[in-house]
Amino acid sequence: MYIYDSTKKVKLQFIPLEEAKASLYVCGPTVYDDAHLGHAKSALVFDLLTRVLRANGYEVTYARNITDIDDKIIAKAIIEKKTIHEITDFYTDSFHNEMAKLGVKRPDIEPKATENLEAMYDLIQKLLDKGHAYETKEGDVYFDTASDKHYLTLSSRVQEDEDRQERVTSSQLKKHQADFALWKSVKDDTITYQSPFGAGRPGWHLECSAMIEKHLAKPNAKFAVDIHGGGADLLFPHHENEAAQTRCATNHSLAAYWMHNGFVNIDGRKMSKSLNNSFFLKDALKEYDGEVLRYYLLSTHYRSNFNFNEEDLQTAKKRLDKIYRLKKRLFSLATYEERTEFQDALLKALSDDLNISLALALIDAMLSKTNEILDSAGKHKQLKKETMANLGFIESILGFGVKNPYDYFQFGVDEKTKAELERLIILRKQAKKDKNFDLSDKLRDEILSYDVQIMDTPQGTFWEKV
RNA sequence: GGUGCCAUCGCCAAGUGGUAAGGCCGCAGCCUGCAAAGCUGCUAUCCCCAGUUCAAAUCUGGGUGGCACCUCCA
16 A cells, blocks of 8 residues: 655555554534535545555544534524534534435544544643643633744745745734644633633644544554545645644654645636635535546546536546446346456555556456457356456445446436336337337437437336436 | 646546556447447647656756645635
8 A cells, every 4th residue: 555645745655553454534624614526525535545445454443523613613603693503513414414425434433623622621731731832811822833843844834934924913922923823712702612721712723633632542653643634725734733733742743644635626726715616515416426426526636636627527427327337237146256356456556545547447448348248149157247246346445336227327317207208218119119210219309308318228228317 | 925736639637767548529330220338440759948868758957837835725
């Protein structure tokens, strides 16, 4: 297994802290709004990573947090006249539902900020005790970046540059401009938490460090977790600050490997709140099967920036369709397990820093070869068995082809339309039997008008949603 | 302004020193009543310039063009 470490900028062989085990922590969503395609991309990438690690025999512990303490959540609650929990519960549920549609498995641990406040207090206290943090007279607690000689090494930045660019809005009470808040004192009547440091809210970067310490860190290990992941924009300042907190508060570093996924862009530009060009997952899921989105978003290497557009999405669907057509071709057969060369090659490709393009090329080659042989005369008993095993392997490691193929090809078609299509197909069958091809073609045109295509096979005539 | 990433066929996209994977589209053919699906075949010398090397898309230097981070962001 090889992984590209985005802080060292080099591909490395994965050597776990503990034999045959792997711990993974990924920064999850702040639940104050609907998930967009970028959230989907990140979740999919690390879902794939856990599957590949497991296929390589690692016992994986995968944690992804839910950030449910945040100023934006509070702002939304006030605007919508709801409680914090109504907001966070709603968006946590929708996040889970949408991820399920994408075939993203739930992490083993999904810690919430609200349920880990004690761990955050502990961390702040340790940093204060060790002289890496200080309180201001306003009651805020800041991390003292000057006290950490390794600060900025993770993201390879230069302190002077950061200073020059510091915005004027930051607190005048900080010792150093780069210092960041561990605890933000809040004196108005908005929602606050009572800590040993007074009423307020934890700083942005604190929760991940605290939750990793509580849920994943092993005593006496050199690193708290094997792999820490997240979106490319989190490297600085979020991960830099997380790493500083953990390094200074404990006797270990945060992560042995850092992985950052590239961004999903729309029309060549970053999707962001400020540009108002976010593409929400819930909207995409109305138009496309979740598995199509899964295939599409995973079809480009995870570190590349991804330019979302519907044409490429259609292309991805066509590619996924081919898996399902072969599955349909062998639909009556029982599942079968057998290790094949194809599976070894597929796993090898994915184990090389998730080389998805190579993996997909291997799948396409397997599909073509199998179809070619099935097209030829013969029963092909062994080939069919192996193919069932291969399709099963693709399902488990990539999450492609997990549905009933007939259901897959009928995505978004209502029952009434289905019944009408069946009726037309029966009429067309009779017309063909009567050699009345004018009528048969007329019926086909009518069928096609429902935005489906039909295909005559030895097993009968089937339709597929376009 | 600082830092970093990227530039491969019409489109998407692997490959990072040994002579260009794959998919979509297109063209030709097999199959089909005709289609669709499936199959077969065909389709690039890797942004530009200079250099290193027996050998470069792959390394070095210089251009040009795109993007990102430095502020909440996956």
